[in-house]
Amino acid sequence: MRQTPQLQKHGFHPPVMEIEIPTIADVRLAADRIRPFIHRTPILTSRTLDEHVGAELFFKCESFQKVGAFKARGACNAVFMLDEATAKRGVITHSSGNHAQALAYAARLRGIPCSIVMPRNAPTVKQKAVAEYGAVITLCEPTLQSRLETMERIISNTGAHAIPPYDDARVIAGQGTAALEMIEDLPALDVVMAPVGGGGLMSGTAIVTRAMSPSAQVIGAEPEIADDARRSLESGVRQPPPITTTIADGLRTALGDITFATLKAMNVRIVTSSEASIVEATYRMMERLKIVIEPSAAVTLGALLEDPQLVRGKRVGIIVCGGNLDVRSLLKF
Amino acid sequence: MRQTPQLQKHGFHPPVMEIEIPTIADVRLAADRIRPFIHRTPILTSRTLDEHVGAELFFKCESFQKVGAFKARGACNAVFMLDEATAKRGVITHSSGNHAQALAYAARLRGIPCSIVMPRNAPTVKQKAVAEYGAVITLCEPTLQSRLETMERIISNTGAHAIPPYDDARVIAGQGTAALEMIEDLPALDVVMAPVGGGGLMSGTAIVTRAMSPSAQVIGAEPEIADDARRSLESGVRQPPPITTTIADGLRTALGDITFATLKAMNVRIVTSSEASIVEATYRMMERLKIVIEPSAAVTLGALLEDPQLVRGKRVGIIVCGGNLDVRSLLKF
Numbered sequence: 001m002r003q004t005p006q007l008q009k010h011g012f013h014p015p016v017m018e019i020e021i022p023t024i025a026d027v028r029l030a031a032d033r034i035r036p037f038i039h040r041t042p043i044l045t046s047r048t049l050d051e052h053v054g055a056e057l058f059f060k061c062e063s064f065q066k067v068g069a070f071k072a073r074g075a076c077n078a079v080f081m082l083d084e085a086t087a088k089r090g091v092i093t094h095s096s097g098n099h100a101q102a103l104a105y106a107a108r109l110r111g112i113p114c115s116i117v118m119p120r121n122a123p124t125v126k127q128k129a130v131a132e133y134g135a136v137i138t139l140c141e142p143t144l145q146s147r148l149e150t151m152e153r154i155i156s157n158t159g160a161h162a163i164p165p166y167d168d169a170r171v172i173a174g175q176g177t178a179a180l181e182m183i184e185d186l187p188a189l190d191v192v193m194a195p196v197g198g199g200g201l202m203s204g205t206a207i208v209t210r211a212m213s214p215s216a217q218v219i220g221a222e223p224e225i226a227d228d229a230r231r232s233l234e235s236g237v238r239q240p241p242p243i244t245t246t247i248a249d250g251l252r253t254a255l256g257d258i259t260f261a262t263l264k265a266m267n268v269r270i271v272t273s274s275e276a277s278i279v280e281a282t283y284r285m286m287e288r289l290k291i292v293i294e295p296s297a298a299v300t301l302g303a304l305l306e307d308p309q310l311v312r313g314k315r316v317g318i319i320v321c322g323g324n325l326d327v328r329s330l331l332k333f
Numbered sequence: 334m335r336q337t338p339q340l341q342k343h344g345f346h347p348p349v350m351e352i353e354i355p356t357i358a359d360v361r362l363a364a365d366r367i368r369p370f371i372h373r374t375p376i377l378t379s380r381t382l383d384e385h386v387g388a389e390l391f392f393k394c395e396s397f398q399k400v401g402a403f404k405a406r407g408a409c410n411a412v413f414m415l416d417e418a419t420a421k422r423g424v425i426t427h428s429s430g431n432h433a434q435a436l437a438y439a440a441r442l443r444g445i446p447c448s449i450v451m452p453r454n455a456p457t458v459k460q461k462a463v464a465e466y467g468a469v470i471t472l473c474e475p476t477l478q479s480r481l482e483t484m485e486r487i488i489s490n491t492g493a494h495a496i497p498p499y500d501d502a503r504v505i506a507g508q509g510t511a512a513l514e515m516i517e518d519l520p521a522l523d524v525v526m527a528p529v530g531g532g533g534l535m536s537g538t539a540i541v542t543r544a545m546s547p548s549a550q551v552i553g554a555e556p557e558i559a560d561d562a563r564r565s566l567e568s569g570v571r572q573p574p575p576i577t578t579t580i581a582d583g584l585r586t587a588l589g590d591i592t593f594a595t596l597k598a599m600n601v602r603i604v605t606s607s608e609a610s611i612v613e614a615t616y617r618m619m620e621r622l623k624i625v626i627e628p629s630a631a632v633t634l635g636a637l638l639e640d641p642q643l644v645r646g647k648r649v650g651i652i653v654c655g656g657n658l659d660v661r662s663l664l665k666f
Contacts, residue, residue, distance in 0.1 A: 042375070063623045064623055068623060247666055279666055283660055283664070286625050286658075286660045286664070287625075287660055287661075290396045290397055290401060290625045290656040291623060291624060291625060292619050292623045292624060295666065323623040325619075327616055327619045328616050328620075330664050330665060330666065331616070331664050333612055333628065
């Protein structure tokens with residue numbers, strides 16, 4: 001990802017030398033900071049799913065989180081960490097996904113302006129969702145260059161502060177609060193799993209698990225056809241974003257500098273799931289847990305269906321990242 | 334519904350003169366009896382759905398109940414009320430829906446035999462679900478006569494005890510425990526709503542609401558094209574089962590003798606929803622509450638979307654009857 005100095009100055013993509021991995025203390029501070037604004041989400045279980053895998057599975061359902069995804073945690077933490085002077089100039093990001101909604105939600109809570117740069121071809125339903133939270137949408141061409149240039153122009157005009165979707169210590173610390181709650185509720189887990197896209201959720205999850213449950217295994221799951229995290233960690237060199245149409249559309253992004261460094265430092269193991277297993281796992285979670293999830297949230301169970309030996313006989317905490325499924329398009333009566 | 338004397342003797346469809354409406358005391362006893370075997374289900378809310386209707390809506394989610402529907406409550410109550418001698422001869426019903434699974438679940442818990450008579454054309458997935466609970470399935474021709482004859486034959490051979498899906502005081506008392514929990518959690522409701530099919534859930538809900546929250550309105554909702562309960566209550570004469578293909582397939586049955594008498598005695602108001610509103614409400618509940626529901630569970634919100642004045646400004650408790658949606662057939666990625 002090409003970065004302009006202007007964007008770096010505004011913290012959108014800090015240069016490598018500045019990498020500092022957030023700590024469990026950062027996550028605990030984040031938890032206190034965002035507590036009034038987020039749900040403590042429920043943990044669901046299913047005896048049938050346990051039988052399918054031969055393990056005890058605990059699903060931490062961020063699908064019930066504000067804006068329907070864990071992203072509300074990181075966005076709230078980042079927004080509420082801003083000093084007054086910075087905050088009142090507003091916040092900005094480019095995204096057409098859950099982070100855009102989450103940032104709009106957090107900004108509205110703090111009562112500050114929020115700009116979202118979206119590609120012209122972003123689905124109307126997503127534009128509407130962001131607009132409903134009161135954010136100002138600026139449409140751009142559907143290229144990364146146009147996104148960045150548009151964002152830089154708005155920053156020059158307004159002094160808005162950029163809050164990136166995952167490669168940001170404040171955001172990572174916020175995402176870690178999901179695992180913090182889960183391990184508080186379930187102290188004796190043998191394995192903790194989360195999906196890996198840009199790596200924000202996985203980084204926060206790994207930081208918390210290593211600190212609170214040091215003997216637990218930490219496993220990230222990604223689509224087999226978007227396995228840049230696995231290849232990055234195996235090769236020791238961050239791999240480019242995959243060009244992929246995986247059904248797990250939240251996991252198409254590549255790791256960032258901070259998230260890559262975090263996953264390396266925390267010794268996270270990566271497993272993968274085929275597209276067919278992601279779909280099968282989506283069905284099973286909807287059938288058995290009776291929750292609406294997006295396919296990205298099923299990549300963990302998908303990987304376990306393919307290789308149950310990974311966790312056989314163990315107590316496994318799984319973070320279900322979100323529930324923003326387009327039911328109107330997909331569910332036909 | 335034609336009844337043979339043999340079936341009447343076994344309590345499947347008691348003659349009119351024996352009608353005795355269960356009381357709140359029966360429901361409280363049922364609650365104690367079934368407590369170990371059922372979930373106390375969560376109550377979910379959505380600010381957006383509240384805005385759509387202009388009221389405070391509280392959704393009591395029986396979709397998270399054992400077997401995915403409130404039916405587990407009534408079946409458990411009936412099965413655990415049986416004396417030892419009767420119980421050990423087993424239980425029987427004819428059903429291809431949630432009651433079959435619920436009875437199989439309850440019988441397995443008590444460790445007694447369970448026979449389910451199902452039409453030959455019942456979907457394999459439903460047969461499988463019942464078989465997984467250990468019930469013995471006997472297939473019959475897809476006519477009511479064949480169902481009843483098959484059931485009578487099995488009863489003659491085994492002495493099994495028939496537990497009907499809704500027109501049974503034990504079953505009604507069990508279904509009432511959902512409203513009991515809801516009103517314990519939310520004492521200040523202005524309106525209590527439930528869907529109406531055979532009327533078991535609605536009867537139990539009305540009995541509980543009249544006793545515990547006497548000033549609350551009690552409203553049943555049914556599909557406009559299956560409005561036999563409305564016509565029955567308006568005319569004072571029980572109307573025949575509708576011939577309908579409403580998408581709310583759990584609500585295609587007509588009231589029974591006991592449920593009709595109960596709804597009359599409890600002065601239940603009936604409202605209806607068009608098919609389009611049922612579908613729209615199903616989408617909105619899945620989008621906003623992030624839960625999987627069957628369309629039958631959306632007929633209440635469907636009616637409110639059509640006529641928000643019914644509940645404007647009020648606190649409304651809504652029982653969400655079940656979550657057994659065939660996601661594999663309906664949800665295409």
